[in-house]
Amino acid sequence: MAGKAKHRQPIIDAAVRLFRQQGYAATGLNELVEQSGSPKGSMYHYFPEGKPSIAVAAVEEAGRRVVDTLAALAEKSASTGELVRGHAGLLAGWMEKSGFRDGCPMTTVLLELAPDNVEVAEAGRRAFAARREVIAAKLRDDGFSAEDAERLAMLCTNAIQGSLVQARVERSRRPVEQTAELLAELLDAAMRQ
Amino acid sequence: MAGKAKHRQPIIDAAVRLFRQQGYAATGLNELVEQSGSPKGSMYHYFPEGKPSIAVAAVEEAGRRVVDTLAALAEKSASTGELVRGHAGLLAGWMEKSGFRDGCPMTTVLLELAPDNVEVAEAGRRAFAARREVIAAKLRDDGFSAEDAERLAMLCTNAIQGSLVQARVERSRRPVEQTAELLAELLDAAMRQ
Numbered sequence: 577m578a579g580k581a582k583h584r585q586p587i588i589d590a591a592v593r594l595f596r597q598q599g600y601a602a603t604g605l606n607e608l609v610e611q612s613g614s615p616k617g618s619m620y621h622y623f624p625e626g627k628p629s630i631a632v633a634a635v636e637e638a639g640r641r642v643v644d645t646l647a648a649l650a651e652k653s654a655s656t657g658e659l660v661r662g663h664a665g666l667l668a669g670w671m672e673k674s675g676f677r678d679g680c681p682m683t684t685v686l687l688e689l690a691p692d693n694v695e696v697a698e699a700g701r702r703a704f705a706a707r708r709e710v711i712a713a714k715l716r717d718d719g720f721s722a723e724d725a726e727r728l729a730m731l732c733t734n735a736i737q738g739s740l741v742q743a744r745v746e747r748s749r750r751p752v753e754q755t756a757e758l759l760a761e762l763l764d765a766a767m768r769q
Numbered sequence: 770m771a772g773k774a775k776h777r778q779p780i781i782d783a784a785v786r787l788f789r790q791q792g793y794a795a796t797g798l799n800e801l802v803e804q805s806g807s808p809k810g811s812m813y814h815y816f817p818e819g820k821p822s823i824a825v826a827a828v829e830e831a832g833r834r835v836v837d838t839l840a841a842l843a844e845k846s847a848s849t850g851e852l853v854r855g856h857a858g859l860l861a862g863w864m865e866k867s868g869f870r871d872g873c874p875m876t877t878v879l880l881e882l883a884p885d886n887v888e889v890a891e892a893g894r895r896a897f898a899a900r901r902e903v904i905a906a907k908l909r910d911d912g913f914s915a916e917d918a919e920r921l922a923m924l925c926t927n928a929i930q931g932s933l934v935q936a937r938v939e940r941s942r943r944p945v946e947q948t949a950e951l952l953a954e955l956l957d958a959a960m961r962q
Contacts, residue, residue: 599881601794676884683934684880688792690937691869700938727951731928734935734948738927741876744883745893755927758920762955 583618591634592641595685597677600631631685632699638681639703646710655767656714657760660732664756667740668749676747679740708733718767728766732759776811784827785834788878790870793824824878825892831874832896839903848960849907850953853925857949860933861942869940872933901926911960921959925952 590612594603605627609616623629646663653659670678682700690697708729715725735755742751783805787796798820802809816822839856846852863871875893883890901922908918928948935944 598885599792599794601792602881679880684792684877686934686938687872687877687880688795691940692791697938697940704935704938727947730932730935730944731948731951734931734944735924735928737931737934738929739923741879741930742897742923742927745879745890745897747884747890751923751927754920755924758924 583612583614584622586612586614587619587622587630588633588637591630592638592681595631595634596638596679596681597674598684600627600685600688628689628693628696631689631693632695635682635685635696635699635703639699639706641681642703643706643710646707650710650714653714655764656711656718656728656732657763657767659711659714660736660756660763661760664736664739664752667736668743668752671740671743671752672749676744679744680737683737683740704733715763718763720766728763732763735759776805776807777815779805780807780812780815780823781826781830784823785831785874788824788827789831789872789874790867791877793820793878793881821882821886821889824882824886825888828875828878828889828892828896832892832899834874835896836899836903839900843903843907846907848957849904849911849921849925850956850960852904852907853929853949853956854953857929857932857945860929861936861945864933864936864945865942869937872937873930876930876933897926908956911956913959921956925956928952 587608590608591603594607594611605619608630609619623633645666646659649662649666650659653662682703686696686700690700708726711732712722712725712729715728716722720728736752736759739752739755743749780801783801784796787800787804798812801823802812816826838859839852842855842859843852846855875896879889879893883893901919904925905915905918905922908921909915913921929945929952932945932948936942
């Protein structure tokens, strides 16, 4: 088992990358095997239920990475406005570096598979809830009520996510950075009230 | 030609519906032919460049529909806040009625194909710009400067778009309606200032 376990993560990493860049349906199992550098057998060993179960693992992994990134940024940000600006700067930078391919690592596969695949939809729901909670916690630290924090976190998450689609079609950092800047201004102004 | 022209629109309509619900890569040409009720030859007649050119036509058609819906709503809304609430109510209703399948009619195919397919990305860019302009015009009517209107229209469009992804994974109208309500409150408050 130990010898085979080393191949699980590379398969998931390749799935996150490929689903993010080109989507789920366009990514074949052979491409996943090749890009992960794993022997074909390991695919069937770790994911006996096939491609949909790789999608679940990829959404969970992508969700963990987003939460880790956000949590690290939240710790060093003085306010939620700074957190949102900082996160947008990172996302815009990654988008630009990838030729505007690396948008949200979950959205494409979720749109393709939810609601027909309940496990994938549920993994997406949990991932987005965890992501919103990092922002909501920071908003509560800023003095917002729990209810306002939850509503504002939903708005910030959705707006940044939508802005990544715009960045793709415009081939520009502008939609992401402009959206984050306006959100940050609104949050900063609400804090001063 | 007249006899064949009647098949072009049904093909595009089927493409909009299928790309919206399951994405581009998962939709085969045979499925498009079947669902459109068109003879197979008409597909090659109208779209000799194949499936990517159907994606361009589908994005353009979806973009036109969104603009028409928004423009009609804008005309009967007293403010941009009312427009955003009204649009979200429509979108949430369509989502619910479709079992949370009918999200943004362009996002999935754009995420799958942009930036590799420049024509599709460009069709998406134009469609989103037209959609933002309806909201920006309403914001200018509400007294916002051209610059503020453009920024707020970008935020509203992105936030509603992101909320449709949430609605899919949560199988709930709530993300769309909650996001729109907060946007409308922010716009209403900014108008009173």
